Amino acid sequence: MKNLWLFLVRYNAFFWFVLFFTVAIILVVQNNRYQRSSFINSSNVVVGSFYDKLNSWKSYLALDETNKNLAQENALLRQQLQGYILKDTLDSIQLVDSIEANRYHFIMGEVVNNSIHQKSNFVTINKGSQDGIQKGLGVITSNGVVGIVLNVSPHFSTIQSLLHPDTRISVTLDTSNVFGSLVWGNNVDPRFAMVKDIPNHVKVQKGQKVYTSGFSLFPKGIEIGSVEETGIQSGESFLDVRIKLRTNFSNINHVYVVKDLLEDEKNKLEEQTADNNG
């Protein structure tokens, strides 16, 4: 006991230092908003870069699949391009809207974390606010939609995936041009989703393709999937349709974040209209 006391007295400067310094740091973390948030967030940087590292290894394993997808996409693009080249200009004159052509801007991102087995699923990608990503942008892959950007940090962003109860995407059926909203619904299967609120009188066939409507976030005409089961009655005058998703959520590597350059303009105009009506 005496030795302990002597020890404490001998090094009292150090013990006082530890005591006072701890008090000061507690004050800092409790009272300053920046330090508090970064105290919690610094772990996120660690976690984020860990996933990034892990993914850089994992991506080699999926290289085969990725290559195949890219080749397929290339082929599709080439086919489309061919269609433009071979268009007979004598037959009809096509007016190209130069604004429309540049309307969407795509930012490529790599998936660093992904979940499909939760009730609410999220995807994390390695692009953030420094690369121009903002909250609320749409995210697609080469063969379908992924979701909507929920949060951004400088280097990462989290995406509320389509497999989330709050995600709603406006879609259209290929022939009839009717609109519905795409939700994951009560599913537990990441391969399927529901299209809700299709008017009752529309005939929906199995195997019919479903596309994005272009009303919000996503460019028009991205194929989402095909109808798997029809005729699920949801209310008096609406039908629900079960669809098979084209996006393979268990295996997404590269995504494109879609930036609608005319989004602000459109919103402003719609707001104005709403104001006039109200």
Place this chain on the structure above:
Amino acid sequence: MGRVIIYNIIRFIALIAMQVVLFKNIGYYNLATPFPYILFIFLLPISTPNFILYVIAFLTGLTVDAFYDSLGVHAAACVALVWFRTFFCNITLDVDAQNSFETPSLGIMGNKWFFSYISIGTLIHHLVLLHVEYFSFTNYLSTLFSILLSSIFTILLIMLMSLLFYKRKSRLLGN
């Protein structure tokens, strides 16, 4: 002894006032910001008990924090500075000097001792201060650069003030 305490109180008020009125607005972009108020902690009498030193430094830090809206940051840095101070005095001064109630000023301690005392102390204070303030290791090089520039700025100001109030007295150290 009473006179020394009054001197210290005056020095405290003058330095804090200068810090929050004048030096808060001086800086080289965000890279170099001077904090010469720490001279007050440097110049506390040598034989002040450790506990009193820590309490005074903590309160000084809190006072500056109140003006900078950064509760705890300066307090932490000042506490670190006091730890350095006790350590430095322990290894450089003999027992007689450690028990004298003198102010460790330039005139009393001599150039060499005073300069190393100020410069290492300032460096440690700024090191802790800016690390706690930035609170992250992103952009670490710019943090270090900022620490270095701020320290040079502060050391220059402190040396200038010390020279301004220079009074050669009987030396505690041999040189």
